[in-house]
Amino acid sequence: MDFKFTEENIGKVSRIIQRYPEKKAAVMPVLYVAQEQNGGWISNEVVKSVSQVLEITEEEVMGVVTFYTMYHQKPVGKYHIQFCTNVSCMLRGAYPIWDSIREKLGIDNGGVTGDGKYSLEEVECMGSCGTAPMMAINEDFFENLTKDEALRIIESLK
């Protein structure tokens, strides 16, 4: 599948490049733009396109993609659920909720449901320790979760 930045995103990319003295430095923000346009993940075609735009090698782009967990190397669901099980969440009961979400969706950490609606990721601390346990669905944080509340939120997604 070919990947080409849209007209709008080409404008975005050139504005991003302005912020840095070197084009290469724009790779992280540009990858975010590309990932969003590509439906939430970075394909080999995306890597190629980003490397051409920033005039760096594909290996350099790939090095960044593989290092940072927020660049997805395979497709994610329409709703990407990030669930924190780190220590503050764990102390407030994150694991039983995590188990019930996995059971409900029938997928494990890193999985995508067959209909492509949900994907699930166990994540490290997201900075919601004071409102633990928490999960993020796409870009929204849901905090102070109980098992019922978490399942209700997931069910309510259209």
Next chain:
Amino acid sequence: MSEIKIVLPDIKDYHILEVYRSHGGYENAKKAFSMSSDDVIDIVKKSGLRGRGGAAFATGLKWSFMPKTTDKPKYLCINGDESEPGSFKDRQIFEFNPHQMIEGILITCYAIGVKTAYIYIRGEYYKWIKLVQKALQDAYDAGLVGEKMKETYGTDFACEIYVHSGAGAYICGEESSLMNSIEGKRGYPRVKPPFPAQNGLWGCPTTINNVETLTNVPAIIKNGWEWFAGIGAPKHPGTILFGVSGHVNKPGVYELPSGTLLTDIIYKYAGGVPGDKKIKAVIPGGSSMPPLRGDKLEGVTMDADGLRAAGSSIGTGGIIVMDEDTDLVAVLLRITKFYHHESCGQCTPCREGTGWMEKILKRMNKGEASKADIDLLYRVATNIEGNTICALGEAAAWPVRFTLERFRDEFEKAMKDEVEMPVKNQVHSMRHTKIPIAPIHH
């Protein structure tokens, strides 16, 4: 005495530019621009302000390391990576007081002669990145940041501020790794020296300060260094944002003078432990700091010296409370799993050591470990410490080492004397042979 709030004042809608300005916002930058840059550094030095990102390094001293004469551009990075488990304080600043942070950045840039600053915010803070971008845009539009500020403040100084968002790597909170990340590379820490003030972003002089640290700066310029130096613990003055999480009735961020009693924070402010249970352990400064025993909290003050005396460190001020029913083996496993996941992989002791610690702890957590594994785990931890490029080695080793030293009884209770091994071969049986064990220093 009314409680002093510097970083998170209790003023409605303070995050809105007009409200911030109506309380004298951005006037402090103007005041600073009318002084010499050396005077600004001097005021911050005398105030005793120390970094709030973990190391508690003297801020004014750090600034003075920046070369005065250089033909290279200079840079400022504001560290808002905030990825240490138990830390969630900078997020409050992004949401409730972004303009004071921006004003602090302007004053800092002026003091150290920087024309470009990057605010590094962790990528998962989607909402907070947008909030900071909005505040920054408002400040730009009002001519308070950027080229237009020359006219606004009547000065010949101007600087640009950009937001750079991370992408889910804990290690990027380490300053040299953060710089590599801004440069568009993998977040590998760099060997020091050279230090950032000589050789930082793109090989240019660079200063890295924490978000909370710089948010204090406008207040210091406004009220004077004597005022700031008189708040809290004399050697670590000011207020600190304490994030309290875990087993407390009212978790949250509390801005309190440094040197506040840890027990006051837990019982008076955070509402004590649910069910009035006893406390088994407290991590006082984010998950990488040595945990304190619940029966040794009396009299511990929350400042750099107080915590050093208690055998821990202030870190990011993230206080994690664990009640008497907490399974410390499971907690230590979870913490170690985190550091294993976040090790960047450059240094063998950390990359391999964190993995081995996780494996041993998994075995312990399943009840398949023997008492000899406690010493094995201890040896792995102490072999990481001091043998890595950056402090992630210590961050991973300290929780293990100090939990074992301080809660050894818990671990011994949970381990068997002997374990039936599934495969009896030479390698496995070595675990039960007597090998000399390094002495444990308590």
